[in-house]
Amino acid sequence: MDTRTAEGASLLVTRIGTLAVVPPGPVPGQHMRDVPLVPDAAVLIRDGRIAWFGPAREAPLDEGTVMLSAHGGCVIPGLIDAHTHIPFVGDRSGEFVRRLAGESYLSIMESGGGIRSTCRAVRSASLDELVAANLPRLHRMLEYGVTRVECKSGYGLSPEHELKQLEAIRELDRQQPIDLEPTFLGAHALPDEFDGRPDEFLETIASPALLHEVSRRGLAFFCDVFCDRGAFTVEQARRVLERASAAGLRPKLHADELAQIGASSLAGELRAVSADHLECIDDAGIAALKAAGAVAVVLPGTSFYLGIPHCDARRLIDADVPVAVATDYNPGSCMIESLPWVMNIACCQLRMLPTEVLVACTANAAAALDVHRRTGAVEIGYDADLTVLDVPSLDAWFYTPGRPRVRAVIKAGHVVYRRPEYAL
Numbered sequence: 001m002d003t004r005t006a007e008g009a010s011l012l013v014t015r016i017g018t019l020a021v022v023p024p025g026p027v028p029g030q031h032m033r034d035v036p037l038v039p040d041a042a043v044l045i046r047d048g049r050i051a052w053f054g055p056a057r058e059a060p061l062d063e064g065t066v067m068l069s070a071h072g073g074c075v076i077p078g079l080i081d082a083h084t085h086i087p088f089v090g091d092r093s094g095e096f097v098r099r100l101a102g103e104s105y106l107s108i109m110e111s112g113g114g115i116r117s118t119c120r121a122v123r124s125a126s127l128d129e130l131v132a133a134n135l136p137r138l139h140r141m142l143e144y145g146v147t148r149v150e151c152k153s154g155y156g157l158s159p160e161h162e163l164k165q166l167e168a169i170r171e172l173d174r175q176q177p178i179d180l181e182p183t184f185l186g187a188h189a190l191p192d193e194f195d196g197r198p199d200e201f202l203e204t205i206a207s208p209a210l211l212h213e214v215s216r217r218g219l220a221f222f223c224d225v226f227c228d229r230g231a232f233t234v235e236q237a238r239r240v241l242e243r244a245s246a247a248g249l250r251p252k253l254h255a256d257e258l259a260q261i262g263a264s265s266l267a268g269e270l271r272a273v274s275a276d277h278l279e280c281i282d283d284a285g286i287a288a289l290k291a292a293g294a295v296a297v298v299l300p301g302t303s304f305y306l307g308i309p310h311c312d313a314r315r316l317i318d319a320d321v322p323v324a325v326a327t328d329y330n331p332g333s334c335m336i337e338s339l340p341w342v343m344n345i346a347c348c349q350l351r352m353l354p355t356e357v358l359v360a361c362t363a364n365a366a367a368a369l370d371v372h373r374r375t376g377a378v379e380i381g382y383d384a385d386l387t388v389l390d391v392p393s394l395d396a397w398f399y400t401p402g403r404p405r406v407r408a409v410i411k412a413g414h415v416v417y418r419r420p421e422y423a424l
């Protein structure tokens, strides 16, 4: 399946029906719809990077160039899922049905469900078990055209088990083609043993020593906090993220999901790389994100899955904030691993245009992970991470939700996935 070009050889992707020339992120909201679409295009890849792109008839041909036909399909940058809770274990399908039957999240949590249930499962899993349970998830995400995924800890909730989760992310990164971007989310929820003692818990899970160890060992690039009603307060989140910044971890925030308590304003104040969720964001929060240049990561799969109101993404876009869309893939509030499906929800429910959604899941997702200077766009010198679809245009792709449309995935110039019936 893995088609590798010889060292130094070029790869020319030809017969592209439409090439979506996504510009480098962050793309401000009002420009997200401006994606040049080049018909009958080609992309030349050299040394794992985009060396040229344009109309196929003008394509340069190096000696020994390997040709790959897109068979008239649309080619986009590899998709980037900028917010997931991989790696996790455990089954919460029972909770899903209880919620459908009308039980509240709070009552499910009080009976031992919710994040604490996943915490028990993660704590009793070995590092190898965590890796084995999550590898197939990443293999499937590759088949959806995804080439980069953010992964969070946050189910260990003790230094030992948080480190185990981060080590599992590192191992998963080694074992499959998708690049993983690790985030430390120790302040995700209170574990049973710290019930009613959040500040004591934070002294354990966000001690300067632990944050420095995480940063020094390269186990995470970002630190995230669940700052919301029923989770951690703005003051607690500020304390954790200031320490994390001092240790070299960039701040992120789960903000404004359940209530408006000032989390997005805090994200602006701390110059967070992103603020995620934002279902209840207000004008002050929007202004703060815009001033700080933070990416707004919208998670419509969660609202869909929980049946709660969506984030008003159009308001963020109109305010010119760079918006990303991600799955929030997790075992409780969004067991949806398909980014294309969530992209369709963004289109049909948030009224985002196909080009806006594409930018949200490529250039702006890259900006939410601080990798936008080298990936997430069709740009000379950028990583040759490309997804080949079996439809000729973006519009045709979004028009038919739920159908697998990915023909092949190219990662750093190598074909790392192709649908079995697709001859190259």
Ligand SMILES: [Zn+2]
Residues within 6 Å of the ligand: 083, 084, 085, 254, 328
């Ligand atoms: Zn989340």
